[in-house]
Amino acid sequence: MPKQEANRVIPIFPLQRVVFPDSVLRLQIFEQRYLDMIAKQLSQQQGFGVTLIKKGNEAGIPATPFEYGTYVEIVDFDQKDNGLLLITCVGQQRFRINSQTIMPDRLITANVSWLDNIEQRSMTDDQSELVNLLSDLSKHPQVDILDVPERWTELSFVLERLTEYMPISERQKQAVLEESCLDTRIAMLYQMLGWMK
Numbered sequence: 001m002p003k004q005e006a007n008r009v010i011p012i013f014p015l016q017r018v019v020f021p022d023s024v025l026r027l028q029i030f031e032q033r034y035l036d037m038i039a040k041q042l043s044q045q046q047g048f049g050v051t052l053i054k055k056g057n058e059a060g061i062p063a064t065p066f067e068y069g070t071y072v073e074i075v076d077f078d079q080k081d082n083g084l085l086l087i088t089c090v091g092q093q094r095f096r097i098n099s100q101t102i103m104p105d106r107l108i109t110a111n112v113s114w115l116d117n118i119e120q121r122s123m124t125d126d127q128s129e130l131v132n133l134l135s136d137l138s139k140h141p142q143v144d145i146l147d148v149p150e151r152w153t154e155l156s157f158v159l160e161r162l163t164e165y166m167p168i169s170e171r172q173k174q175a176v177l178e179e180s181c182l183d184t185r186i187a188m189l190y191q192m193l194g195w196m197k
Helices: 032-043 125-138 149-153 155-165 170-178 182-196
Strands: 007-015 024-029 048-055 064-079 085-102 108-114
Touching: 007 032, 007 064, 007 085, 024 032, 032 048, 032 064, 032 085, 048 085, 048 170, 064 108, 064 170, 125 155, 149 155, 155 170, 155 182, 170 182
Parallel strands: 007 048
Antiparallel strands: 007 108, 024 085, 048 064, 064 085, 085 108
16 A cells, blocks of 8 residues: 555556556556566555546557546566566555656656545445446456455445446546545446446
């Protein structure tokens, strides 16, 4: 977990997907700026920030990131003979970017503020359909969920996993990430489920 200073400067990795706390993120890294960044963060036993891209692309010219993102920690890595670096990360904590700097190597660093964790609340009987839906989703080969069965009784965990893997736009997922009120998140999720029916 990130140290709980009020503000901290961290490297930012803009992606075309939203990452939540407890998300499993697998990346194939080939750009030198990110290879260097990962090597440095591993040596310091630190993670980095992931944000959805607001404008631009993952490779090349630095993209414009959304203001809210998630700090991830690297839990596994594998360097291939061709130089490709495979890493596995797990989302830890949401943050908000206060200011950012583009470094000479085109890496983005940002001064961020940590956001409070979402309220922990147990699932109720009338929300069992959400667990059933997540259980169905988890059988899909593209779905990668932490193996922590006890978390499936936590409403915020189930909501975030459903939001992460439902066939909705990344900007819709970003809206959920930015929302800190659990009840509002529930309403957003049920609205999105209604659109899908």
